[in-house]
Amino acid sequence: MTERSGTAAISERTRATIRPYRSADHGACRRLWAELTEQHNELYDIHSADDADLGADFEEYLARLDLTGMWVADHPDDGVVGLVGLILNGRAGTVEPVIVTARHRGRGIGRALLGHVAQEARGRGMTALTISPESRNEAAIRCLHSAGYDTLTAVELTLDLGRHGPERRDGVEFDGLRFSY
Numbered sequence: 001m002t003e004r005s006g007t008a009a010i011s012e013r014t015r016a017t018i019r020p021y022r023s024a025d026h027g028a029c030r031r032l033w034a035e036l037t038e039q040h041n042e043l044y045d046i047h048s049a050d051d052a053d054l055g056a057d058f059e060e061y062l063a064r065l066d067l068t069g070m071w072v073a074d075h076p077d078d079g080v081v082g083l084v085g086l087i088l089n090g091r092a093g094t095v096e097p098v099i100v101t102a103r104h105r106g107r108g109i110g111r112a113l114l115g116h117v118a119q120e121a122r123g124r125g126m127t128a129l130t131i132s133p134e135s136r137n138e139a140a141i142r143c144l145h146s147a148g149y150d151t152l153t154a155v156e157l158t159l160d161l162g163r164h165g166p167e168r169r170d171g172v173e174f175d176g177l178r179f180s181y
Contacts, residue, residue: 010132016109018083018116021070028080029072032099033058043136044166061085061097068124071116072102073109075118084113086120093121095131097138105139114147132156135181 021029034055041048048054061067073082081098081104087094095117100110121129131149133140160168161179168180 001119013091014074015077016073016104016112018071018112021072021083023081025072029070029083030055030058032080032083033061033097035101036099036104039137040134043134046166048157049116069117071120073104073113075104078104082113084117087115088153089130091126092128092130093117093124093126095129098131110143112145114144118148128153130154133151135172 034053037054037057040046041054064087067085068088069086071084072080075081078101082098082100084098085096087096095114098110098113101114118129129149130153131144133144155174157179170180172177172179172181
């Protein structure tokens, strides 16, 4: 990656650059958020109303007081194709979200966004970065692991009370224990 006035080139293959979020990116990032929400709904077999605004939660995200930075992957032909955010968590940071539009996945954009946010966190003196992918998003988990997110620092367990939640899958083993996800 090369730095040019706040912008980092990803690669010749993607022809995209990482740059800070601007207000003019709002519509594109709201669409990315909708795509992320739709993917989550598909992973968990959640059906939303046909007229549901899947990007609506992006407005809440923008209003977070602990949001310390957002960057986009900007493609010269397709515009904004990726988004990453950094949430302040004491001396550490939380990466939330990382989104790459389906058409541009597998081209190194997600890894570049993760690298950029890590560089920003180092520059701000943060001690660690965490990220919490959906347990069913195996592609994201593999991508994050290959990008260096290979240390378990917390495990979130849920007591499923059987009310309106998604049907769980069996099959994850951790430290000799079986879990559904």
